[in-house]
Amino acid sequence: MLSRVEELKLLARCVLGDSRDAFGQIVEAYRSDITRFFLNLTMGDDALSDDLAQETFIKAYLGIRGFRGLSKFRTWLYRIAYNEYYTYLRKRHEEHLGDDVIADNLLADGHGAMSDAQIDVRTAMQSLSEQQRAVVTLFYIEDLPIRKISDITGMPQGTVKSHLSRAKAKLAQLLEKDV
Amino acid sequence: MKRDEIDDRLGALLKEHTPQAADSNEWFTRKVLNRLPPKPKRSYTWLTVATYIVCFAVCIMVWLWFFLSLTPGIILVKDVVVAAILVAVTVALLWYVLRSMLRSSEAWW
Numbered sequence: 001m002l003s004r005v006e007e008l009k010l011l012a013r014c015v016l017g018d019s020r021d022a023f024g025q026i027v028e029a030y031r032s033d034i035t036r037f038f039l040n041l042t043m044g045d046d047a048l049s050d051d052l053a054q055e056t057f058i059k060a061y062l063g064i065r066g067f068r069g070l071s072k073f074r075t076w077l078y079r080i081a082y083n084e085y086y087t088y089l090r091k092r093h094e095e096h097l098g099d100d101v102i103a104d105n106l107l108a109d110g111h112g113a114m115s116d117a118q119i120d121v122r123t124a125m126q127s128l129s130e131q132q133r134a135v136v137t138l139f140y141i142e143d144l145p146i147r148k149i150s151d152i153t154g155m156p157q158g159t160v161k162s163h164l165s166r167a168k169a170k171l172a173q174l175l176e177k178d179v
Numbered sequence: 180m181k182r183d184e185i186d187d188r189l190g191a192l193l194k195e196h197t198p199q200a201a202d203s204n205e206w207f208t209r210k211v212l213n214r215l216p217p218k219p220k221r222s223y224t225w226l227t228v229a230t231y232i233v234c235f236a237v238c239i240m241v242w243l244w245f246f247l248s249l250t251p252g253i254i255l256v257k258d259v260v261v262a263a264i265l266v267a268v269t270v271a272l273l274w275y276v277l278r279s280m281l282r283s284s285e286a287w288w
Binding site: 016017018020023024027028031032033035036039040044049050053054057058061062115117118120121122125136137139140141143168171172175 | 190
């Protein structure tokens, strides 16, 4: 994990010197966080998560001069990732693929190798809406506060809390025996 | 929104049983870097370097002229003003050159 000072130095090298080496170090530092975020949104689709994560970093590189440092770089990166996911969803809906893709992922993804608890958690997460799943991922798995989730998703804090509250009730009910 | 016991238990459960990214993926960073747009070629680098050299040469000659034109033991207001201007121009030139070198450091090395 990069310290704030190290991160700022790398960002300065990227912005001033267009240093690919510095940007590579930033990618390495945030790769697993961003990939995990997408894995949870896409219900474990490795290939899709990998693609979306790559797109996120490419967009971050192209827009890095627009990063003003008003929020943490991590928050800014997650915002790009979230927008990337929604761009993907919009394209999918336009192509009329619907939710069958995610259902297929749940079935095809080495289901036999998963424990009962993992299957229960995945089924429970699939029952959430896209927005609820995103908010749950950011709050419970990425441990981000409501304020940052609101910055990332562009939703007002009240809406984030509302999504969380409904998702929590649904998850608690479905995962009663596991919680 | 304060976390309660259910939040903590849900959080622990989700972290334990949701997909995790692989600890290392040596190809991921390489793939990202390969997909970045190519760096713009700086075909005018030799011209830039020549310009910097000429500017520095002129700067040094002006400094030499300034020191040679000083009256020993006497410092006039004019001398102070000229010195201040020369310092400002030299610092600005150095800063501009360093900034350009930092931007093109990967192209140089």
